[in-house]
Amino acid sequence: MLRFLLNRIGLLIPTFIGVSIIAFSFIRLLPGDPILLLAGERGMTDERYQAEVVKYGFDKPIWQQYLNYLGDLLQGDFGTSFVTKKPVLTEFLTLFPATLELSLVAIVLAVVLGVPAGIFAAVKRGSFFDQSIMSTALVGYSMPIFWWGLLLIIFFSGILQWTPVSGRISLLYFFPPVTGFMLVDSLLSGQKGAFASAVSHLILPAIVLATIPLAVIARQTRSAMLEVLGEDYVRTARAKGLPPRRVVGLHALRNALIPVITVIGLSVGTLLAGAILTETIFSWPGIGKWMVDSIFRRDYEVIQGGLMLIAGIVMIVNLIVDLLYGLINPRIRHQ
C-alpha cells in the first residue's frame, strides 16, 4: 500500500510542474506588457516602471523567473491581489469554505437521490419508473445549469417568494465565522432564525449545482447495477433463495458501488466548474465567483494564484479517490 501511495504521489509531481508552468505563463502570455497591465489605466513613471520590473523579477531570464515563482509557491506565496492588496492565499482561504459548503451539500444531495434512483431503475429495468428516472436524468445531464438557476429564481424567489435571490444569509444576522460553514456557524451563534435563513439561501444554489452530478450518478449507478445483476454470484445468491432485497442490497450493491465512487470523486472537477456558474448566478461569495470577478477586474495575480490553488485541489481529490479505489480494490494496487 505504501508503494502504491508513493507511486501515485510521484505521478503528481510532473502534473504539478505542468500546472505551475501554465499558471506562470498565463500572465506572460497576455497581450501587452504585464507591468503596464498591473498599473491599469493610470500608467506610471519610468522610474516606477523600472522599480516594478525589478520587484516582479521581469529583468531576470525566464527560467530564473519560473524557478522563483516555483519557490514562492512552495513557500505558500501565491501572489497578491492587485485590487484588494491582500495575499491571494488569504483571500482564497476566506472564500473557500463557502464553495466547500455549497459543493458538499450538492454532492450529498446528488448521492442521496442519485444512488437509490439508479438502483431502483436497474432493479425495475424497462418499467415505467426506469424510463421516467432515466429520461429525467438525461434532461438533468443536458441542462444548461446557468439557465436552470435562473428558472428556479423566477419560480421560487419571484413567483412564490420563498427563497432569497443571493448571498449566504440574511443581513439581519451577524456572527463571526467559526468554521466558515454558514449552516454550522448559524447554529453555533444561537440566533433565532439564523439557521433557517442560511438554509433558505443555500437550497437553490445547492440544487442547481447538484443537478448534473445527480444525473451522472443515477445513470452510472443504474448501469453498474445492471452489469452486476447479470453476474454469476448474483445468480447464485438468487438460486440459494435469498430474498431479493438481500441480493440487491448486499451482493449486488457492494460491487456496483465501486465505479459509482469513482464517478463521485471525478465530479469534483465538474462541481468546481459548476460552482463558477452557480456562484455567479446566486452571488454566492465563493471561489468560483471570485475567479470570474477577478477575470473581469483583470486582477491577474489572483487568476494566476487561483488557477494554481484550484488545480491543486482537483489533483489532491483525485489522489484521494485513487487511494480509496486502491483500498477497496486490491487488484489496482498491485498493477
Next chain:
Amino acid sequence: MSDTTATIPVDFSGRRATRAMLAEFWFYFSENRGAVIGLYVFLTLIAIALLAPLIAPHAPNEQFRDALLLPPFWQEGGRASFLLGTDAVGRDMLSRLLYGSRFSLFIGLVVVSIALAGGITIGLIAGFFRGWVDIVIMRIMDVILAFPSLLLALVLVAVLGPGLLNAMIAIAIVLQPHFVRLTRAQVMAEKTKDYVVSAGVAGAGPIRLMTRTILPNCLAPLIVQATLSFSTAILDAAALGFLGMGAQPPTPEWGTMLADAREFILRAWWVVTLPGLAILITVLAINLVGDGLRDALDPKLKRS
C-alpha cells in the same frame, strides 16, 4: 471485428460491406426510440439553421423601437408579428432564436472537428510509439485535465480575448485530452493484434499502419465521444457567452442572449426562458443520439 477494415471504400466489395454495416448499425440504432427522436430533432435543427434567413420573420438584429419587451402573442399585449415576443431593445425573439441555432451547431461542429483531429493525431502518436513520447504527451494531458474545464476555458479566453472564435478554440483545447486518451487506449489494444502485426510484416510503414490499419478499428468509441463532446461544446460555449466571454452582443447566440436577459428575469419570463429552452432541446437531442450511438456501436452491449 476484423471486417471493419473493409470500411475503407476502395472497391465495389468494400462499398457493399459498408452498406451492410450501415444497415446493421441502423438496425440497432433504430431500436432505441429516444435516439431516433433525438436524431429527428437534430435534423430539424440543422434544417432551421440552414433555412434561418428564409423562415425568420425579421432580421435577428433589427430593433423595433415601438415594441420593447413585448410578450408572446398569446399573452395580453402580444402581437402576431412577434410570435414569441421581443427583447429589451425590440428585437424579435423568434428570429433571434432561429438564427441562434446556426451558432450552436457551428460551435459544436468546429469544436469537435478541432478536438477530434488534434486528439486522434496526438493519441495515435502516443499509443503507437509509446516510450517517452507517450509519457510526455500523457502528462501534458493530465495537466489540462487538472483544471475544471470551464475555468481553463475562461482563462484561455481571457488570454486570447473574448469572442466566439476564441471561445471555440479554448473549448476545443479543453475537450482534446478525452480524445487523446481514448485514441491511445484503442491503439494500444489494437496494436498487438494479428492483423496489425501481419500488415507490418507485409511491409506497411508506421504511417500507413496508424492511419489505414489501426485507426478504422478505433472509430466506434471516438464517434460516441465526439457526439457527447458536441453537446458539451454547445453547453460550454453558451456558458462562456452567458459569462460575457463568448460570442459578444448583439450576436444572437443563445448563451449571450441569456446574459442580456438576466436583468429582466422577474419582469419578462420569455427573454430568459426561451433561449435556455433552445439550448436544452439541442443538447438533449444530441445526447439522445449519443446514447443511441453508444448502444449501437458498443459490441459488448449488443449481445445483451
